[in-house]
Amino acid sequence: MILLEAILILYVFLIALLVVGFIKLPSHNIPQDKITTTGFSILIPFRNEAENLERLLKSLAALQYPKARFEILLINDASTDNSVEIIETFLLTHKLPLKILDNERFSGSPKKDALTKGIAHAAFDWIVTTDADCEVPVLWLSLFNGLAVKKDIQFIAAPVSFFPKKGILNAFQQLDFLSLQGTTIGSFGLNQAFMCNGANLAFSKTEFLKLNGYEKTNHIASGDDLFLMQKFSKANSKGVVYLKTKEALVLTTTQKTLNDLLHQRKRWAAKASAYTSNFAIATSFLVFFGNLSVLAGFFFLEQIGFLILLKFTLDFTLIYLSAILFDQKKVLKNYIWVMLVYPFFTVYVAVASQFGRFEWKGRFFKK
Structure with a gap:
């Protein structure tokens, strides 16, 4: 009983700190000045994304940024559908500075290989990454530029959320993702950044090469985002910042089935054992044991019910x-039932990610 109480108290303290960090981190406004425009190379790996590419391409075509100051490199990771044909057809009616590259595999991470290929061909020093199932905002590059021109900034994380959809599975994913985004923003506000999302990132190519890129983590299938951020942060923590504004929000798709969602979350959770940040490690443990304590605590509601209520x-x-x-x-109306399901979901994913395997883009990987 004492152990359950101690874990829940530590968990509550952690979330309270993240709330403070979230509030503390300043928001960014849309740049109004005609400041020097940074050149950006937008890298987008894709594999069998025929159903999503047109939406992505339309959002890229709508970017309000000088076309001479950015390029788009789409890296084809062995697609077997008509993804390439869709891109080529789109370019017949839209003028975009866009090239298609073919991925070259050399590690255990197809996505890191694709990004490495793109970075090698990038014409500009600032690299921006997103995913093929995303939609980017019109002021995306302008907002990145507002921070990139500042001295010493080398890595910019930015927000990601889901397209709003109906259904309980979508509601669950939206609330889960809002929690992850809150944790991300809170950690930046505490100067303990340990999470980010590769669907909305920007970083210096020069610094990437200096830090040897994805070396030492490219045996892990995912983690192209947070492991890279950890490298940048270790070299210069003040150079790693978060773009806190709705105007920079990149939207992506929810998983269609529960099985797809479990595979995705197992892929994300499998990275936890490779964390190097003490804050990240402590947070991972507290999230797991905090939710495990909630499950055990349902048998002792009279004794620790207040702590569980405080956690929620x-x-x-x-x-x-x-x-x-x-x-x-609008999605907040689902919170009550989601909070009851979430501890079961979290504990299962955490355990399964360390012992099982997961599917990603038609391929199977182990931790």
């Missing part, structure tokens, strides 16, 4: 802050 309240506070920032308050 602080979890909601962090999610609420994210929902307000991204104007996604």
Whole structure:
């Protein structure tokens, strides 16, 4: 009983800190000055994304940024559908500085290989990454530019959320993702950044090469985002920043089935054992054992019910802050049932990710 209480108290303290960090981190406004425009190379690996590419390409064509100051490199990772044909057809009616490259495999991570190929061909020093199932905002590059021109900034993380869709599975994913975004923003506000999302990142190519890129982590299938951020942060923590504004929000698709969702979350969780940040390691342990304690605590509600209620309240506070920032308050009505399901989901994914395997883009990987 004492152990359960101690874990829940530590968890509550952690989330309270993240709430403070979220509030503390300043928001960024749309740049109004005609400042020097940074050149950006946008890298997008893709594999069998025929159903998503047209939406992505339309959003890229709508970018409000000088076309001479950015390029788009789409890296084809052995697609077997008509993805390439869709891109080529789109370019017949839209003028975009876009090239298609073929991925070259040399490690255990297809995505890191694709990004490495793209970086090698990038014409500009600032690299921006997103995914093929995303939609980017019109002021995307302008907002990155507002930070990239500042001295010493070398790595910019930015927000990601889901397209709003109906259904309980989509509601669950939206709330889960708002929680992850809240944790990400809170950690930046505490100067303990340990999470980011490769669907919305920008970083210096020069510094990437100096740090030897994805070396030492390219045996791990995913993690092209956070492991790279850890490298940048270790070299210069002040050079790693977060672009806190709804205007920079990149939207992506939810997983269609529960099985797809479990594979995705197992892939994400499998990275935890390779964390190098003490704060990241402590957070991972507290999230796992905090949710495990909730499951055990249902048998001792009289003794620790208050702590469980406090946990749910602080979890909601962090999610609420994210929902307000991204104007996604409607999904909050699902919080009560999601909070009851979430501990089971989290504990299962954490355990399964360390012992099982997961599917990603038609390929199977192990931790």
